[in-house]
Each structure stands twice: as C-alpha cells, then as structure tokens.
Amino acid sequence: MRNEIDRDLYEILGVGRSASAEEIKRAYRKKARECHPDVAGHDPGSEYKFKELTFAYEILSDPDKRRDYDAFGLRGIGRDAGIDFGGFTSFSDLIDMFFGDAFGGTVFRGGGRRTRARGRDIQTTLTISLSEAAWGADKQIETEKLAQCEECGGTGMMPGTRMSRCDTCAGSGQVRSTRQSLFGTFISSTPCPKCKGRGEVITEPCRQCNGGGRRWVTETLELKIPPGVDRGDSLRLRGKGEGGLNGGATGDLFVVLDVESHPVFERDGKDLLTAVEIDMVEAALGTELEIKSLDGDYKLKINPGTQPGQVLKVKGKGIPERGGGRRGDILVRVDVSVTSKLNSEQKRLLEQLRAARKGK
C-alpha cells in the first residue's frame, strides 16, 4: 500500500485526461450510483469506492484544482490546501483524512454502529554505523504514537458504563436537512453532529483518554537489523504503528535506515572503497601493507611497478549481501607520493640510480 499516494484520479472516474466537465460529471454520477451507501448499504468496499470517487470528482470538477492536479499531481492540491500529502503513506490514508475533514469523519457512520478503523502506519528513521549495516545489530528504538487506551480498551467509555441514546437525533444517528448535492437539491439525512452518526453518546468518557479511545504513548522497541542493509532500506514492524479505533487493527511501523559515513571507507553497494598512500620507492620496489577493514586487518600486496591511481582489490572482504552471504570486495586506490625531503645519503643513492639508468 505504500507509495500509492499518486493514484490517478482520471482512472478512478474512468475518463481520459482530456474529458470535458460534462463527461466527468456523467462518469461520476454513473459510478457513484452503483456504490452509494443508500444503494450498496454499509459495505466497507463500496463505502471506500464511493469515497474515492467523490474525492476524485471534488478535484476534477473544480477547474482550478484540476489545473493544479494536472500540473503537480495530488501534491499540487495539497500545497494549496496547506496539507502535506507527502506525509501520507497510502491513498486510503489520504481519503480518510479528506473525509475526516470534509464531513467530520462520520458521513458513513449511521445506524448506531461504531466504525472500526485500522490505525495508521507510522515511520521513523534510525541511524546506524557502517559496521552495524554490514554485520547487523540489535538496536532499541523509541516511538511516540497514538495507542489504544488500555483503561477502556479503545471504547472511550469509563469501564462499566454504557452508551445512552442521543437526544439530538433520537437515536437515529441522522438529522434531516436540505442540501445542495452533486445529485441535485434534495432533502437529505446527514449524520447527527452530536453523536457523529452513532445514535448513541458516551455517558461517562474514559478519564485516561477523554473519550477518544487512544492515548499518546512512548514505546521502546527491540529491533533486529539484518546484515547487509543499506541507507534507505526500511524494516516493517507489524502491529507497532498507531492503535486502531473501536477495536480496529493496529497499524505498522516502518523504520527507515540511515547509515553514518565512515572515516575510512566509502560504500558502493557491497564494495568498500578506500585509498592508501605509498612513496615512489615502495611503488617501484613493491611492498606489503596492512589494510584495516570493518572486521579486522588484511594484508595488501603492492607489486613492484605499481602505478599512481591503480586500484587493487582485497577480494571478499567487503560488505555481505542483504541478509548475509557473499561479501563484496575492498577496492584500494594506491596514491604515490614523490619524496620531497631527501637527506644527503638518499640523494646520493637516487643520483646513482639516475646514472645507472642513463648508462643502460
């Protein structure tokens, strides 16, 4: 469900991008009739479909919003409305938010029924070291979230108390009003503002959550990071997101990983890149170096005649693939420095070398 935020509104209505206002209206009416709650009853699938359609229609039937949507997608609409649509992880969250705001979240909650809603997914970032990314680690993370209230079990009522009939709507959950609607002007029933369409009200709200059924909590979680992870990977912890409403399922927590940069190594997938500096004599004669890796020291043989900028490989000592397994390599770029301060003895030897090479 993630990254589904940019669902195509034209596709939802089943019209082309060049559809006229009239075509959009017709398409909406036709589709909306099939899944309108008055026709389809309180079937969650139809309810959602109806919400989706209405959302798409609200935007595409408004010339300004349609222009913004065509140019910038849903984020263009959100910007004007002062909403960060990027903060939503799924289109259905967005729809919930839209209907929550536009109609008090109650448009389909009739008949004295309390609607279950799944808690939202939440996201957090965890920064780990390069070694932890390579070998895996056990970490603790702290999240702050809305969790189901333990006192009332998410009902919002003081334990042992009951709901009582709403006197504003006499328990029907609906109040009648005349309304300009997309289907024309007609007398319609709208959800009762007092009981939010439930037909019942809480007589004694839970003292812990003030009747909301959820409370802000800080939770500490143990997190096992598998070996071979990289920056941007995310781990999903099922049921560790926001608490649901009225007994709805708990959302998930996504932990997005960030990996600190390392003082010695740069990472390229499974490979580690680094550089060593040797002087011209070692480059000419060859030598052996100790290379520090993430899991110990390795010998690196420099062959005689190694050129500046040459890249040597320590095979299989890089980072394991995701979940562990085959390791990448360490790639070592050899920088060669030219000795600038020579004592007289060294100078004499180099002069000898020059003479010997000329003589050849």
Ligand SMILES: [Zn+2]
């Ligand atoms: Zn409570």
Ligand SMILES: [Zn+2]
């Ligand atoms: Zn009521």
